[in-house]
Amino acid sequence: MAGILRTDQIVRLRSYLAGRQGQPVAARAGVRVTQRRLQQLVRAGILRRIEQPIYPGQRTGAKPYLYALARSGAELVAQQLGVDVREIEWKPRDAERNLLFTEHTLAVADFRLALQQACLDHGVTMAEWTGEAILRREPARVEILIKDNQSLTVTLVPDGYARLVLPSSHAAWIFLEIDRGTVTVEPSQWQLRSWRRKVLAYRQLQGSGILKEHFGAESMIVATVTTGPKRLQNLRRVCERAGGDHRFWFTTFGELAAETILTGPIWSVAGLGKQRQRLLPDEGLREATHEPPGRA
Numbered sequence: 247m248a249g250i251l252r253t254d255q256i257v258r259l260r261s262y263l264a265g266r267q268g269q270p271v272a273a274r275a276g277v278r279v280t281q282r283r284l285q286q287l288v289r290a291g292i293l294r295r296i297e298q299p300i301y302p303g304q305r306t307g308a309k310p311y312l313y314a315l316a317r318s319g320a321e322l323v324a325q326q327l328g329v330d331v332r333e334i335e336w337k338p339r340d341a342e343r344n345l346l347f348t349e350h351t352l353a354v355a356d357f358r359l360a361l362q363q364a365c366l367d368h369g370v371t372m373a374e375w376t377g378e379a380i381l382r383r384e385p386a387r388v389e390i391l392i393k394d395n396q397s398l399t400v401t402l403v404p405d406g407y408a409r410l411v412l413p414s415s416h417a418a419w420i421f422l423e424i425d426r427g428t429v430t431v432e433p434s435q436w437q438l439r440s441w442r443r444k445v446l447a448y449r450q451l452q453g454s455g456i457l458k459e460h461f462g463a464e465s466m467i468v469a470t471v472t473t474g475p476k477r478l479q480n481l482r483r484v485c486e487r488a489g490g491d492h493r494f495w496f497t498t499f500g501e502l503a504a505e506t507i508l509t510g511p512i513w514s515v516a517g518l519g520k521q522r523q524r525l526l527p528d529e530g531l532r533e534a535t536h537e538p539p540g541r542a
């Protein structure tokens with residue numbers, strides 16, 4: 247799980263883990279027990295409690311606390327897993343000083359928690375989840391054509407990567423992109439972080455065979471979660487202009503939840519018009535083949 251979590255995310259994670267063991271936790275009891283346990287772990291030096299800053303113009307009142315592993319906690323986790331601390335997604339104390347990093351990390355955690363719970367509810371197995379920190383250690387590199395027959399080698403690091411195994415035994419591979427409006431959508435010049443370049447890189451990922459070689463994936467869904475409908479439409483439009491097709495799916499933070507992420511019609515798919523789609527249709531097969539609705 248992500249290096250920083252809010253209290254409510256930890257409650258959801260605990261509820262999910264209990265559900266996997268067939269021991270559902272009542273909501274109110276889960277909150278109380280989790281808060282008490284968090285206090286104990288903070289006092290023991292296993293966790294750090296982080297108070298979120300309140301900026302001018304924001305609502306008054308305290309924000310939810312954030313929790314992160316202290317160094318001793320990270321060492322304990324690594325010991326339990328039998329790995330080095332460097333092999334887990336742990337950041338030192340200075341990490342939360344970067345507001346954009348913190349918000350991004352929490353957004354990735356929201357997606358993962360929603361996906362985990364939805365998989366549990368619908369009999370889908372999350373066979374693999376790899377976060378950005380791990381993916382960045384050995385990033386995929388692809389060569390893309392930019393203009394006038396000029397090519398450029400770029401590094402592609404998704405915000406998360408999941409392999410789902412459906413009840414039909416088919417697999418679906420999801421590449422997560424979190425967009426908080428900080429990436430240039432359609433720059434006047436070829437800038438380092440452009441959405442267009444990312445779309446071209448994903449297209450080349452599958453076309454070059456690196457998708458299979460690097461990720462072990464047969465096909466892909468690039469699931470992008472963004473701030474609102476207008477931003478979504480901008481991203482989708484640029485995606486389609488860059489040749490993005492039904493492999494590129496878009497939704498907003500406001501629509502994303504465990505109840506909707508797989509079976510709710512919340513996804514806008516490149517090249518498929520205005521009708522929203524479900525990531526996991528009732529027959530549980532189309533998302534495995536990644537064919538758009540109505541296409542055999």
